[in-house]
Amino acid sequence: MKKIVNYAVICLFLVITCAVLPSFSQAKEDVITMKNGEKKTGKIASVTKTTVKFSYSHETAEYEIDKSDISKIDFASGRTETFDQASPATASAESNVPAPAVSAEQRKNKVAVLPFEIETNDQSLATPTMSKQVQESCINALRSQSPFQTIQDPMVTNNILTKKNLTAADLSMYTPKEWAEILGVEYVVIGAYSIQNKGTSTFGSGSASYNSKTNNDKTKGTAYSASNSYTTVNYDTHVNVAIYNDHGEQIFSDSKAPAFGGVDTYKGALKTLMKRSPFGRK
Structure with missing residues (x-):
């Protein structure tokens, strides 16, 4: 009888052990739920700002998983960390819109001029240099007309754009x-x-002179002639400017076509346009 009782106790112990060990083993493992629904069970070695180092159950090899692909992690300790809700900065990056640099109050009364878009049929003129030259000329014209606004230095504007890989x-x-x-x-x-290239024009002139050997005899002597010519490129130019506030409202829009076309005719046109703008001296 005693042997039967001991045997029953041993059997009960084995049953309890078999039931407890699997759950105990599962409680010691981390579970990663991916955004596609897949679950990875194993051990998390480390968590960085961008990745998670992870080993599968019963394996020693470590894998790096991007946090952007993870929905949540159920740690063996019982803690759960979710990744579905991105921070404002991350959400902004995912929508491809950079987060605001400063508050509305800090932006008050400040003006920035973006590099100008160059529209031309002469690709030698459609360069970043030309774009920034027109931008700087617009800033100079704006500064001469707007003493009460803070005009942002083009180097500051362009530095911000460069850091964000924008042109x-x-x-x-x-x-x-x-x-x-x-x-x-x-x-x-x-x-x-x-600035549209309309072709070239060539102009020339010539002259002749007679050098007499004697003052009284002009039938003898040598004739001299000279000529020169030059070629100019004709351009049809047009400047368009629009000003917006930080609410996205257009407060000014105007354009000007200089009377005489030339590569740098934008300078005079911008002076006129900035004078007409809300910032111009009336």
Whole structure:
């Protein structure tokens, strides 16, 4: 009888052990739930800002998993960490819109001029250098007309754009409101300079003179002639400017076509346009 009781106790112990060990083993493992629904069970070695180092159950090899692909982690300790809700900065990056640089109050009364878009049929003119030259000329014209606004230095504006890998070709990527927030200003000036090559013109002139050997005899002597010519490129130019506030509202839009076309005729046109703008001296 005693042997039967001992045997029953041993059997009960084995049953309890078999039931407890699997659950105990599972409690000691971490579970990663991916955003696609897949679950990975094993041991998390470390967690960084961007990745999670992970080993599968009964394996020693470590794998790196991007946090952006993880929905949540159920740690063996019982703690759960979720990754579905991105921070404001992450959400902004995912929507491809940079987070505002400064607050609305800090942007107050500040004006930034974006590099001008160059529209031309002469590709030798459609360069970043030309774009920034027109931008700087617009800033100079604006400064001469707007003593009460803070005009952002073009180096500051362009440095912000460079850090975000943006150029004048990216103007359509963001709304005027977003551009104002990116550049940290209340007003943003967006412009385009159209310069179309209309061909060339050649001009020339000539002259002749007679050198007499004697004052009284002009039938003898030597004739001299001279000629010169030069060629000019004719351009049809047009400057367009629009100004927006940080609410995305257009407060000014105008254009000017200089009377005489030339590569640098935008300078005079911008002076006129900035005088007409809300910032101009009336």
